Amino acid sequence: MAFYRSQVLVCGGTGCTSSDSMKILEKFKEEVKKHNIENEIEIVRTGCFGLCELGPVVIVYPEGAFYSRVQIADVEEIVAEHLVKGRPVTRLLYTETIDEGRIKSLNETGFYKKQERIALRNCGVIDPENIDEYIAFDGYKALAKVLTTMTPEQVIEEVKKSGLRGRGGGGFPTGLKWELTAKSKADQKYVVCNADEGDPGAFMDRSILEGDPHSVLEAMTIAGYAIGANQGYIYVRAEYPIAVQRLKVAIKQAREYGLLGKNIFGTDFSFDIEIRLGAGAFVCGEETALMNSIEGRRGMPNPKPPFPAQSGLWEKPTLINNVETYANIPQIIVRGGEWFASKGTEKSKGTKVFALGGKITNTGLVEVPMGITLREVIYEIGGGIPNGKKFKAVQTGGPSGGCLTAEHLDTPIEYDTLTALGSMMGSGGMIVMDEDTCMVDVARFYLDFTRDESCGKCTPCRIGTKRMLEILDRIVEGKGTLEDLDKLEELGKQIKAASLCGLGQTAPNPVLSTLKHFRDEYIAHVVDKKCPAGVCQALLQYTIIEEKCKGCSLCARQCPVNAISGQVKSPFKIDQDKCIKCGACLDKCPFKAIVKK
Amino acid sequence: MNQQNCCCCGGNHVDERLEKVMKVIEEHKTVKGGLIPVLHEIQDTYGYLPEDILKIVSKELDIPMAEIFGVASFYSYFSLEPKGEHIIRVCLGTACYVKGAQGLIDRLSKELNVEVGKTTEDGKFTLEATRCLGACGLAPVMVIGEKVYGRITPDDIPNILKEYQDK
Structure with missing residues (x-):
């Protein structure tokens, strides 16, 4: 085995890869070779470090120097200065990691300090395409323990003890799901991983x-042993090419090592995994729709019961869990269910991964103990709202969730507290919105999404979401009435109660929660015909500020409907009746004399 | 891509792509639920799902054309029509939306004179609005072919398009 004096970790997640991190990696290899130190320096491509905002990210160990927004042109300097002469290039280091010239550990920075990584423990640490690195970090230790020292009942007991709940959205107790599937009698059972994020x-x-x-493969194999299945399927989005590629590599390596396939660890237990690609249908995240898709049909949901635990894939008992849920399993087995249950809160154990996005300083992926407050996540870890703007809302749970406001910032994050506030945990997306975001527009955006993705099988969802969207369209165009708001509420409640699957049952949530928490904004749209955030085009007016206008006539020449008139060298005017609000004048005015409000 | 389109509308059918697809069909005859993997292969190979090829799938896998059409039209990843030489996909995930992705689409639509979901008359570009690509750290995001453009504004668009227009 080779020993290196220094390791260079280059992030190979989707965010950093999109900003050319793989070219940066190649450049590092090239430069290291040029200096003849390729036997001393190891260059490793890893998974996501989490701090996507600063990508492309490169970390150099043993110092733990965190280089952010690295450009290809910077690599030469990092190699010559840092790797050859041992002088970190301070100019490129993440500013939070520098303290009076000393490099601080990443775990001391605001972004990482409050994080606790269980599901993400290997992300950004190991090379995902090298099974040996996974094994070196306790990989497949849980599987060995399960197959050689535990009965299936003991495995299920351990998972139940951990208190782990489904991380895909619903929060169903994982151990109970395993137990129900194990108890179903059948000649064939299946394990499915829902990676249709x-x-x-x-x-x-x-x-x-x-x-x-590998953590997902290992967990699925453990699940197979626990419920008595020998075949697994991973249903992953086709939009995630890097993830698909790494899964393929991982499955191949696991087979070569005898960790998948026949007689694993020399026992009687055999298990194999196949990948199935999604094809761009959001409803396939619903478990029965997903299974229909694996069977090669239109991905439409079935009524429950029967639950997949009794009759799932090809009408056989099927255990279906989400990726993040599986990623927790190996650690639960190795360190014990009680260890996991000691984290988090009474009803929501362990940690949860959140994707921070939208109007927040540190966009990225964080894993925190359940029960942490929204304020800690958004301000301490996320670094608050950029550009001095005011926080307005945070959307959790995606199209199924709702918006929470400033008064909820001190709410502990748990499955049940979020549901009680009209939102939900969902898969863990957290989109932060500032004063420039229009809540009516956001609600319309989500409904447009669910209406488009509704599979059409049941009427409340197919037609109800369409009707709701029509009302919202009217409102953002300034044609809404106060009655429309009551209609939205009424319709929303009915769709929730009558839809067949989770998609329809939660589709009205973004509208209902914004109606509840931001009713003033809706009223401003329907009564005053104004959009307070200045987003809804039809409710805006373009006007020329007389004092700033030099009378150059450029705007009048740009206007496609001849709505602007005036004498050259004196202020021009916009005829509001003619104006179609295209914004062409505003883009062209060299004196910034045109405003929209 | 334009050249590719010719051979599946009646022209020269003895080509490598057909052989490749036939091999995949053969491999999936015994695979449970093999239709969608086969459609993926055809979509990747031809850029869309040509009707002639679907007829072969129907015969070989013994699945009625109606059912194949039902599956193909259900999933947004599959297309029954040929696409442009360069496919421009603008992410309309929430993170991109709140950071102004709609402005990118409007600008592209204006610059290329094409509606979302359609292909330009010269067959150069197809403009698509896509679901979250998961590159939220780079929002707003646009992808042309395989190349990802992150943290862009509508004013960056004319310059980016130039790279492709002359090719």
Whole structure:
């Protein structure tokens, strides 16, 4: 085995790869070779470090120097100065990690200090395409323990003891699901991993698959042993090419090592896994729809019961869990259910991964103990709202969730507290919105999404979401009435009560929660015909500020409907009746004399 | 891509792509639920799902055309029509939306004179609005082919398009 004096970790997650981190990696290899130190320095491509905002990210150990927004042109300097001469290039280091010239550990920075990584423990640490690195970090130790020292009942007992609940949204107790599937009698059973991460703004499952694919394979194999299945399927989005590729590599390596396939660890237990690609249908995240899709059909949900635990894939008992749920399993087995249950709160045990996005300083992926407050996540870890703007709301749970306001910032994050406030945990997307975001527009955005993704099988969802969207369209165009708000509420309640699957049952949530918490904004749209955030085009007016206008006539020449008139060298005017609010004048005015409000 | 389109509308059918697809169909005859993996392969190979090829799938896998059409039209990843040489996908996930992705779409639509979901008359570009790509750290995000453009504004668009227009 080779020993290196220094390791250079280059993030190979989707965010950093999109900003050319793989070219940066190649450049490092090239430069290291140029200096003849390729036997001393190891260059490793890892999974996501989490702090996507600062990508592309490179970390150099043993110092733990965190280089942010690295450009290809910077690599030469990092190699020559840091790796050859031992002088970190301070100019490129993440400013939070520098303290009076000394490099602080990442765990001392605001972003990482309050995090506790269980599901993400290997992401950004190991090379995801090297099974040996996974094994070196206790990989497949849990599987060995399970197959050689535990009965299936003991495995299920351990998972139950951990208090782990489904991380895909619903929060169903995982151990109970395993037990129910184990108790179903059948000649064939299946284990399925739901990696159809469809919530816009959530990317934790993708990052786990990209950064630590073996943890999911190991957990699925353990699940297979526990419930008595020998075949697993991973249903992953086709939109995640890097994740698919790493899963393929991981499955191949696991087979070569005898960790998948026949007689694993020399026992009687055999288990194998196949990948199935999604094809761009959000509803396939619903478990019965997902199974229909694996069977090669239109991904439409079935009524429950029967539950998958009794009759799932090809009408056989099927255990279906989400990626993040599986990623917790190996550690629960190795360190014990009680260890996991000691974290978090009474009803929500362990940790949860959140994807921070939107108007927040540190966009990225964080894993925190359950029970932490929204304020800690948004301000201490997320670094607050950029550009001195005011916090307005945070959306959790994606299209199924709702918006929470400033008064909820001190709410502890748990499954039940979020549901009680009209939102939900969901898969863990957290989109922060500031004063420039229009809540009516956001509600309309989500409903447009669910209406588009509704599979059409049941009427309340297919037609109800369409009607709700029509009302919202009217409101943002300034044609809404106060009655419309009552209609939205009434319709929303009915869709929730009458829809067949989770998609329809939660689709009205973004509208209902914004109606509850931001009713003033809706009223401003329907009564005053104004959009307070200045987003809804139809409710804005373009006007020329007389004092700033030099009378150059450029705007009048740009206007496609001849709504602007005036004498050259004296202020121009916009005829509001003619104006179609295209904004062409505002873009062109060299004196910034045109405003929209 | 334009050249590719010719061969599946009646022209020269003895090509590598057909052989590749036939091999995949053969491999999936015994695979449970093999239709969707086969459609993926055809979509990747031809850029869309040509009707001629679907007829072969129907015969070989013994699945009625109606059912294949039902599956193909259900999933947004599959297309029954040929697409442009460069596919522009603008992410409309929430993180991108609140950071102004709609402005990117409007600008692209204006610059290329094409509606969302359609292809330009010269067959150069197809403009698509896509679901969350998971690159939320780079919001707003646009992808042309495989190349990702992150943290962009509508004013960056004319310059980016130039790279592709001359090719």
